[in-house]
Amino acid sequence: xxxxxxxxxxxxxxxxxxxxxxxxxxxxxxxxxxxxxxxxxxxxxxxxxxxxxxxxxxxxxxxxxxxxxxxxxxxxxxxxxxxxxxxxxxxxxxxxxxxxxxxxxxxxxxxxxxxxxxxxxxxxxxxxxxxxxxxxxxxxxxxxxxxxxxxxxxxxxxxxxxxxxxxxxxxxxxxxxxxxxxxxxxxxxxxxxxxxxxxxxxxxxxxxxxxxxxxxxxxxxxxxxxxxxxxxxxxxxxxxxxxxxxxxxxxxxxxxxxxxxxxxxxxxxxxxxxxxxxxxxxxxxxxxxxxxxxxxxxxxxxxxx
Amino acid sequence: xxxxxxxxxxxxxxxxxxxxxxxxxxxxxxxxxxxxxxxxxxxxxxxxxxxxxxxxxxxxxxxxxxxxxxxxxxxxxxxxxxxxxxxxxxxxxxxxxxxxxxxxxxxxxxxxxxxxxxxxxxxxxxxxxxxxxxxxxxxxxxxxxxxxxxxxxxxxxxxxxxxxxxxxxxxxxxxxxxxxxxxxxxxxxxxxxxxxxxxxxxxxxxxxxxxxxxxxxxxxxxxxxxxxxxxxxxxxxxxxxxxxxxxxxxxxxxxxxxxxxxxxxxxxxxxxxxxxxxxxxxxxxxxxxxxxxxxxxxxxxxxxxxxxxxxxxx
Numbered sequence: 001x002x003x004x005x006x007x008x009x010x011x012x013x014x015x016x017x018x019x020x021x022x023x024x025x026x027x028x029x030x031x032x033x034x035x036x037x038x039x040x041x042x043x044x045x046x047x048x049x050x051x052x053x054x055x056x057x058x059x060x061x062x063x064x065x066x067x068x069x070x071x072x073x074x075x076x077x078x079x080x081x082x083x084x085x086x087x088x089x090x091x092x093x094x095x096x097x098x099x100x101x102x103x104x105x106x107x108x109x110x111x112x113x114x115x116x117x118x119x120x121x122x123x124x125x126x127x128x129x130x131x132x133x134x135x136x137x138x139x140x141x142x143x144x145x146x147x148x149x150x151x152x153x154x155x156x157x158x159x160x161x162x163x164x165x166x167x168x169x170x171x172x173x174x175x176x177x178x179x180x181x182x183x184x185x186x187x188x189x190x191x192x193x194x195x196x197x198x199x200x201x202x203x204x205x206x207x208x209x210x211x212x213x214x215x216x217x218x219x220x221x222x223x224x225x226x227x228x229x230x231x232x233x234x235x236x237x238x239x240x241x242x243x244x245x246x247x248x249x250x251x252x253x254x255x256x257x258x259x260x261x262x263x264x265x266x267x268x269x270x271x272x273x274x275x276x277x278x279x280x281x282x283x284x285x286x287x288x289x290x291x292x293x294x295x296x297x298x299x300x301x302x303x304x305x
Numbered sequence: 306x307x308x309x310x311x312x313x314x315x316x317x318x319x320x321x322x323x324x325x326x327x328x329x330x331x332x333x334x335x336x337x338x339x340x341x342x343x344x345x346x347x348x349x350x351x352x353x354x355x356x357x358x359x360x361x362x363x364x365x366x367x368x369x370x371x372x373x374x375x376x377x378x379x380x381x382x383x384x385x386x387x388x389x390x391x392x393x394x395x396x397x398x399x400x401x402x403x404x405x406x407x408x409x410x411x412x413x414x415x416x417x418x419x420x421x422x423x424x425x426x427x428x429x430x431x432x433x434x435x436x437x438x439x440x441x442x443x444x445x446x447x448x449x450x451x452x453x454x455x456x457x458x459x460x461x462x463x464x465x466x467x468x469x470x471x472x473x474x475x476x477x478x479x480x481x482x483x484x485x486x487x488x489x490x491x492x493x494x495x496x497x498x499x500x501x502x503x504x505x506x507x508x509x510x511x512x513x514x515x516x517x518x519x520x521x522x523x524x525x526x527x528x529x530x531x532x533x534x535x536x537x538x539x540x541x542x543x544x545x546x547x548x549x550x551x552x553x554x555x556x557x558x559x560x561x562x563x564x565x566x567x568x569x570x571x572x573x574x575x576x577x578x579x580x581x582x583x584x585x586x587x588x589x590x591x592x593x594x595x596x597x598x599x600x601x602x603x604x605x606x607x608x609x610x611x612x613x614x615x616x617x618x619x
Binding site: 141142144145148149150151152153154156157159160161163164233237238240241244245246247257260264267268271274275278281282285286289290 | 321324325328329332336340450451453454455456457458459462463465466470477553554556557558560561564565575576578579580582583584587588590591594595598599
């Protein structure tokens with residue numbers, strides 16, 4: 001639900017001290033072992049690949065119509081009928097098909113909101129990191145103000161101004177998470193700006209925009225990608241929450257959050273209607289986070305702990 | 306000397322807090338101003354009335370919309386300083402009254418959640434950090450990762466499924482008695498507990514390698530004593546600095562939790578205001594939450610300057 005801990009995820013951890021005096025063979029074996037990706041990472045990436053397939057070509061996974069009512073009896077429990085492997089919902093629609101077709105909405109929300117946040121955050125961060133002291137303090141004080149407001153409440157403000165709906169919810173989540181990216185880009189910009197190679201580049205007469213393009217941006221990209229990867233998971237969760245409280249995708253559409261909210265009244269009739277979409281959202285956010293952490297370890301040049 | 310430094314540090318912090326509030330007030334002024342044209346209209350066009358130009362002008366004068374912008378801005382700040390957050394479009398009551406009326410439910414929920422989250426995080430963190438059996442730490446950090454990945458409403462629904470529908474221990478919704486408070490409190494507390502436990506464990510693993518821990522063990526202190534009496538005190542400091550963030554998570558989580566369990570509170574108020582496009586109320590809740598955030602951060606700052614004297618000299 002929150003991005004704050006993810007920010008600390010994206011920051012580099014202090015490197016652990018190398019083990020004192022081991023045999024060379026042992027350290028080579030350890031090196032090999034550390035190169036091998038973890039089981040969790042492999043599972044997470046495999047699950048994400050499956051999700052991407054479901055989002056791009058849901059027809060490959062299910063032939064059932066996610067919207068047509070009366071495809072079967074309502075509240076059919078999972079694994080009772082080969083036609084409806086995960087059973088049916090209150091209107092007799094195939095649950096598996098609705099879950100598969102709902103993938104696209106979630107991934108769009110996660111990627112779209114993150115794209116907005118990354119773009120806005122990069123612009124603001126560069127403005128703060130490279131501008132005059134006045135622009136810097138203006139931008140950073142603005143970021144401070146926005147950080148004082150919980151992101152879900154901020155998303156609600158945006159929804160109150162724009163209206164409820166899929167795209168508005170996406171914009172709301174994106175705007176609400178801009179400050180985290182802005183802070184990171186500014187910090188990164190400061191580090192690069194003070195480095196000797198930028199000093200050298202400036203001394204060689206490279207223009208300001210060339211310095212930004214060649215040195216500042218490339219150096220900010222890696223940590224930005226790590227933060228974006230982990231932030232995508234968070235955005236999917238917040239987006240589903242907005243749909244759940246009725247401010248995102250609207251009910252007949254197969255979207256996980258709104259599927260859950262329509263299932264609440266029937267929670268005592270059919271546990272699967274609540275448990276399965278809930279598990280799917282959790283697995284999705286979890287996989288994105290695990291993959292993001294692997295990316296982070298990789299970008300810091302060490303794998304495994 | 307030390308007192309002077311302390312006062313200066315706290316003075317700066319207070320000033321920064323005032324700055325944040327001023328920024329929030331300015332942002333909300335422009336939000337309100339941008340939608341104020343609708344305000345004049347919606348005030349008079351309640352039941353499909355067709356207001357004449359004269360009536361509209363009257364309303365604009367009443368709301369001060371005919372003044373120059375800077376005058377409206379200073380008037381607005383003046384009203385805020387007097388604790389006047391304006392009037393809700395929908396409910397026709399002062400925003401402060403609307404907030405005050407809903408505060409109790411949320412405070413009850415959030416206070417319980419803080420206690421539960423702290424007890425869980427400290428218990429799990431202290432008992433699982435740096436164990437000889439590696440799987441203990443791995444299992445609990447895996448569990449924390451799963452919990453932290455679950456949106457609040459999913460946690461709430463799963464708790465409902467198991468403890469309300471399955472076991473029948475707690476009511477599904479409502480606000481009567483302690484029993485109806487248990488599931489919402491845990492719904493709000495679990496994700497926070499997961500994050501706090503993660504931070505606490507990684508901190509404890511560093512602290513437990515410090516020489517003073519070895520000294521304590523050498524003196525014959527038992528493992529539990531070392532963990533709870535020595536290590537925990539050091540590891541709690543980063544947790545304290547997260548208080549502001551925790552308040553934010555609780556307020557954000559309250560929107561979802563109150564909606565799911567059908568409880569009255571600030572979250573529910575904010576949600577209704579958003580759905581009704583009741584901008585003054587939405588903005589009022591935001592100003593209120595940023596005030597809470599600023600005050601909590603300030604209090605925490607004072608508290609740990611007093612607890613940890615090193616902070617001032619840094």
